[in-house]
Amino acid sequence: MMPKAGEKPGKGSYKCEKCRYVAELQDNEELPVCPICKYTGYVKLS
Numbered sequence: 946m947m948p949k950a951g952e953k954p955g956k957g958s959y960k961c962e963k964c965r966y967v968a969e970l971q972d973n974e975e976l977p978v979c980p981i982c983k984y985t986g987y988v989k990l991s
Contacts, residue, residue, distance in 0.1 A: 950985035959987040
């Protein structure tokens, strides 16, 4: 299952599925809506 904006998937790097924006999350942080393209789906990188 792909993590989506608003979820707290855990510490790591998450790449937007559309524009390749990378969000770096710490423990208990929420994935944001992509600030570049406004997409909500991400792929975990690490």
